[in-house]
Amino acid sequence: MRDLNDYKDQYLLNNPFEPHLVKYRRNNILKYIDNYQSESILEIGCGSQPLFEYLDFFKKFVVVEPIKKFTDIALGFAKNHKLNNSIKIINQLFEGKTENISDFDFIVCAGLLHEINDPLELVQALYEVADENSIVHVNVPNAFSFHRLLGVEAGIIKDVKEKSHFQRRFQVNRIFSMDDLQELVKSVGFEIIDSGYIAFKPFTHDQMQQLLDKNILNEQLIDALAEMVKYCPKYGSEIYLNLKKTI
Numbered sequence: 001m002r003d004l005n006d007y008k009d010q011y012l013l014n015n016p017f018e019p020h021l022v023k024y025r026r027n028n029i030l031k032y033i034d035n036y037q038s039e040s041i042l043e044i045g046c047g048s049q050p051l052f053e054y055l056d057f058f059k060k061f062v063v064v065e066p067i068k069k070f071t072d073i074a075l076g077f078a079k080n081h082k083l084n085n086s087i088k089i090i091n092q093l094f095e096g097k098t099e100n101i102s103d104f105d106f107i108v109c110a111g112l113l114h115e116i117n118d119p120l121e122l123v124q125a126l127y128e129v130a131d132e133n134s135i136v137h138v139n140v141p142n143a144f145s146f147h148r149l150l151g152v153e154a155g156i157i158k159d160v161k162e163k164s165h166f167q168r169r170f171q172v173n174r175i176f177s178m179d180d181l182q183e184l185v186k187s188v189g190f191e192i193i194d195s196g197y198i199a200f201k202p203f204t205h206d207q208m209q210q211l212l213d214k215n216i217l218n219e220q221l222i223d224a225l226a227e228m229v230k231y232c233p234k235y236g237s238e239i240y241l242n243l244k245k246t247i
Helices: 004-013 018-035 068-079 119-129 146-153 165-169 178-186 205-213 219-230
Strands: 040-044 060-064 087-090 106-110 135-141 190-198 238-245
Touching (some): 018 106, 018 135, 018 190, 018 205, 018 219, 018 238, 068 087, 106 119, 119 135, 119 178, 135 178, 135 190, 178 190, 190 219, 205 219
Parallel strands (some): 040 060, 040 106, 060 087
Antiparallel strands (some): 190 238
16 A cells, blocks of 8 residues: 655655656646646646646636645645636545546546556546546656666666666556556546657656756756657657547
């Protein structure tokens, strides 16, 4: 079972380079919210940066977040948001507790499926809360990220699905390839309408942070590296799917 308190501490205090991945992940999500003209949004797990902070229009935004510290952070942001009356923050696990959560254009489950003990249970819950008009966005790290392939070639890990020290620290339960993720969502009845890769990252989080700290790379080059995913997409750091419920 996941230790959510330890996860919270690691996320807030011992998480090098992750803010960059959060930014790239978020920008991709915001692009699709805009593309699909979504007005009612559900975010499963907001961490320390709820997505509504980066939106200036919606009719309804609900966050379901099990960690009290992150819930409190989200409540603070919501209080100062111009659309605060349209925001609801729920402090609970999402899996198996969806009966009072419904009617969303866009449902976000980013950076979560790989961490939990039973990803199938969460995907089933996403299917239950979606309706025929919902877009469901899921995102996880990529087993075939360039940095993991480099780790195999260097003998640091034996294969791309072996957990790194960083992933063990963050209680990662499973490492997905694109095929794995697609198979999982299809197993409950989802149809895949978009798929892709996010952020080329040639080295581990710790190594990327060291390159920044030592001024070997600057923010401009880090962002440019991330954009290189367009030239070698299958080796991107993360993978995503946009899904619709089959009726």
